[in-house]
Amino acid sequence: MISNMKISTTIIGSLLILLNVMGxxxxxxxxxxxxxxxxxxxxxxxxxxxxxxxxWHTPLVENDSVFTTAAGNVVFKAGARxxxxxxxxxxxxxxxxxxxxxxxxxxxxxxxxxxxxxxxxPGVSHWHGASADSSMTHxxxxxxxxxxxxxWGDPVTDEEFEN
Amino acid sequence: MISNMKISTTIIGSLLILLNVMGxxxxxxxxxxxxxxxxxxxxxxxxxxxxxxxxWHTPLVENDSVFTTAAGNVVFKAGARxxxxxxxxxxxxxxxxxxxxxxxxxxxxxxxxxxxxxxxxPGVSHWHGASADSSMTHxxxxxxxxxxxxxWGDPVTDEEFEN
Numbered sequence: 001m002i003s004n005m006k007i008s009t010t011i012i013g014s015l016l017i018l019l020n021v022m023g024x025x026x027x028x029x030x031x032x033x034x035x036x037x038x039x040x041x042x043x044x045x046x047x048x049x050x051x052x053x054x055x056w057h058t059p060l061v062e063n064d065s066v067f068t069t070a071a072g073n074v075v076f077k078a079g080a081r082x083x084x085x086x087x088x089x090x091x092x093x094x095x096x097x098x099x100x101x102x103x104x105x106x107x108x109x110x111x112x113x114x115x116x117x118x119x120x121x122p123g124v125s126h127w128h129g130a131s132a133d134s135s136m137t138h139x140x141x142x143x144x145x146x147x148x149x150x151x152w153g154d155p156v157t158d159e160e161f162e163n
Numbered sequence: 164m165i166s167n168m169k170i171s172t173t174i175i176g177s178l179l180i181l182l183n184v185m186g187x188x189x190x191x192x193x194x195x196x197x198x199x200x201x202x203x204x205x206x207x208x209x210x211x212x213x214x215x216x217x218x219w220h221t222p223l224v225e226n227d228s229v230f231t232t233a234a235g236n237v238v239f240k241a242g243a244r245x246x247x248x249x250x251x252x253x254x255x256x257x258x259x260x261x262x263x264x265x266x267x268x269x270x271x272x273x274x275x276x277x278x279x280x281x282x283x284x285p286g287v288s289h290w291h292g293a294s295a296d297s298s299m300t301h302x303x304x305x306x307x308x309x310x311x312x313x314x315w316g317d318p319v320t321d322e323e324f325e326n
Contacts, residue, residue: 067255090229121229143230
């Protein structure tokens with residue numbers, strides 16, 4: 001009788017472990033899901049002529065004559081980056097997730113992270129993208145669009161990306 | 164001997180449950196911590212003359228003559244809101260977390276959520292804040308600051324906030 005009770009206790013103990021492990025895995029999955037929940041929709045893949053690798057774009061503010069401002073969200077997959085390009089009135093970036101790179105022509109490549117704010121002056125050539133091993137998401141703001149929005153240049157070579 | 168083995172198994176089983184529960188709690192805490200990790204620093208409390216309740220402000224882009232744009236991040240505690248105010252060149256809001264309210268004078272209060280983009284036209288009186296039972300965080304953009312930045316008005320009454 002006592003022996004049977006102990007066997008039952010052992011079985012109940014094993015079941016409790018199993019249930020707990022299952023609950024724990026589920027809780028961790030929910031945590032990861034909430035953690036990774038993006039602020040904006042991923043949007044459409046950027047065109048190959050302007051991007052190397054996969055970068056998804058969602059417009060947030062359409063340019064008009066009242067705000068003279070264009071804004072959007074870009075999700076860069078690890079290794080993905082824009083071509084070199086410039087903005088006649090400059091550009092502001094808010095990094096909202098991940099780690100990436102930003103480089104102004106003639107300056108060293110800088111590492112940019114969630115929470116960083118980048119301002120690229122008017123008419124200056126730059127590129128931005130994810131780092132080699134992490135995705136990166138940023139909001140971009142283009143002010144004073146009456147001066148123009150963007151002028152695209154050449155792709156960022158692997159050598160430029162890696163240096 | 165057999166009985167002793169069963170007792171040992173039961174004790175080991177109980178210890179495993181305890182260790183598993185501890186690991187699970189820790190994993191959930193880490194998940195919640197990462198989930199709640201804000202993009203920007205919380206910043207400084209907004210002044211009582213312009214806000215009801217607690218709203219923390221971090222400047223992101225200082226106004227200058229090149230970008231003619233001011234930007235910042237505001238975290239509103241549940242129930243907190245700005246006074247009525249207007250922007251001579253309008254304002255753009257990106258809601259990055261939580262749920263809140265935005266109201267343009269003469270229009271119904273609208274519920275705003277993570278991922279929403281709000282544009283308030285130039286010179287129009289509005290207010291924004293958290294909902295009654297949830298905090299709300301947004302980035303704000305003020306374009307064309309050569310026209311002015313903000314003109315503050317009266318506090319939003321509890322009746323205005325609740326209706």
